[in-house]
Structures are given as structure tokens and as C-alpha cells.
Amino acid sequence: MTATAESPAVGEVKAMQVTLRILRSKPEGSDEHAPGEQYWQEFQVEAHATDRVLDALHKIKWEQDGSLAFRRSCAHGVCGSDAMRINARNRLACKTLLKDLNPAKPIIVEPIKGLPVEKDLIVDMEPFFASYREIMPFLMTTGSAPTRERLQSPEERQRFDDTTKCIMCAACTTSCPVFWTDGQYFGPQAIVGAHRFIFDSRDEGQWDRLEILNDKAGVWKCRTAFNCTEACPRGIEVTKAISEVKHALTTGEI
């Protein structure tokens, strides 16, 4: 291929204009908007196709409107801080490229649904964390602690490998239609968190967790909508994990 060698533009990424429609709110209110009222605001930014939505949000915050509020920490898809609803799907802003979103149209950015909004794209995560605490996300054992590591085989580890990937971004829980309407539901993430310990061969608290998930607001509220599996930025098969918990409860086998 000689064409690539002759072309001087190889590797050059063209800049383009992108419009972001952001659902905003301010707890203190402003002249035009009441405290806590949600309203749409559009921003134009110059960006590259390889930029992420987070880069565009940074440009807005740093160059246009410093009052725009959103969470982000590592900016590389590991910490799970910047889950938001982008073009009506829950995604991590730091893992979503602008070119994958049809930048010709305005890109719609909203806070994740089902949790109380505090400001702009920031929601109160406390109900989400409270559900996670309910299922006791820590190793539970009996007897005295061994003087060396608790060993397990690669097969035993493989059993719950998928659910160890969770970064607690809340993309799954806030994409769940049952969670939107019913604040009592644990939500997919808490069940994923429980799955990680229930199917761990070193843990002995599995029936305690299963009893909690057998409760009214537990796994039986799941209607296998598969929104959570689609939303998970880590590719965890969330609905499958919930079904495995249901299976353990109906058959009594883990």
C-alpha cells in the first residue's frame, strides 16, 4: 500500500462542532429557574471524533460554564464515578466516544434515573449504597482464621469471576424499570454484589445473604428486562447473575 505513505493526513483527526443538551438543575436556583427545577441547556464545543463525552463535558466546564456539576475521578472507566444517561442509555462518560453517538445530532446528557438529583448530573448515591450494605458485602467465615491464605481452585474462582468486575457505577440499578418505580427494590447491583460472595467457595454466609434476597424486595422483583446487562460498562451478565441467585433459592443448591 503506497497510498498511506504518500498521504500527509494519515493519523490526523479532524475537529468538529458537537452540541450537547444537558439536563441541569441548581439546588439554590437562579433568576430563571426555581431551586431544584430541571431544565435543558445546550452547549457547542469543538471536539475530535476520538474524544469522549467526558472530554466534551470538561471543555464546557473549563471554558464555558464553570457551574456545570458532574462526578468523575479516574476518567478511565475504572472508578465508576461518571455514570450518566447519554442519548437515553446509561453509560460511563469516560468510555463513550463522540463518534459512536452520531455527533451530527445534539448529544443528550441526563443524570442517571431513579436516584434523587442533587445538582446537574450529580445524584445522591446513598440509597444505592444502602442496598449494597444490606447484603453484607464482606467475607463471612466460621472458626479461627487460618495462618495462611484461604486457597481455592481456578474453577472455584471462575464460578463468580464475572461479578467481581463490578465498579459500583450504578448504571445497572438506575437502568432497571423496577427500580425506577419501586424504591424498595434492592436493584441489580446489590444482587451482583451478593452473587460475588454467595458463589465464593471461601465464604460461609451464603444462606444469610440468600435469605435477605428471598425477601419481598429481593430477587423476585426482577422481571428479566435485561436493561442492566445492556447498561453494564464492565460487560457483567447481570441478569444471568440474578437468575443464578433465583436458581439457588428455588433448588437449594449453590
Place this chain on the structure above:
Amino acid sequence: MTASSPEFVPGPKIKEPRIRSGRVRPGAEQWSWRFMRISGPILVVLILTHLFVNLMTGDGISQIDFAFVAGKWAAPLWQWWDFLMLALAMLHGGNGMRLLINDYAHRAWLKKLLHGALGVAVIGIIVLGSLVIWTFDPCPVDADLSLLPSFCEDVR
């Protein structure tokens, strides 16, 4: 520094771990889930066969009249078939409705009212439908004979 100083804010409380063994007893919600999983496939078979027998065999949709229904309900198989279909469809649909009410009715009185109305509707329809199926008279005495099934001529 004591825990009772005014600045002290305790962190979120985590449940005390308590380890038990043995399986968990199935609760009401689990039975409801099992019922939906079992009744669903049975209903698919019952309803598709019902539709096939009524619409695809014989003269198709034009055969359905009083005589056709009366002829079907003369056989215990179809009486039981339709009764099972009625009961399972009402309970399956009613249970689904119950879950929807749980999701969307947040006020306690409204939830109670809707659950009550749903229960009355489900039981009422099952009772009325069963009465029709089991006390059905295929040959009413004062009816035109041409509208009745053929076996009524022998009864008269």
C-alpha cells in the same frame, strides 16, 4: 476524644454478620414467581390448542355459534380444558396485575383499594365462568331447534 463529642458523626451502620446453614424457606414472593413460571407455558399450550381447534379445524371461524360451543361443552375434556384455561389465565394475569400495583401504587390506601378491586374481579370472573361451564344447558326448552346442537333433537 470521646464518641459523644458534638462533632462526631458515625458512619453508616453495617449489619452484624451471623452465619447460618441450611436452605431458605420459600416465601410468598417466591411461590408467586414459581406459579408464574409454571402457569405460563401451560397457558401457551392451552390457549394455542384452543385457538387451533376453534379456528383452524372444521369450517374455521364461521363454525362458531351457540351450537358449536354447546357441542364442545358436552364433552368433559373441553369443560375441564376451558375451566383450567379460565382459572390459570385469571390467576396468572391477576398476579401480574398485583405486581404492577405494588410497583406503581405508593399510597397505602390506594394500594389496598386496587388490590381489593383486583381480588374481587379475579374471584368474581372465575366463579361466574365456572358456573357457565359446569351448569351449562345445551338444549334450552323454549329455543329454536335450528340454533341448537344436533343431539338436542333426541333429547326433546
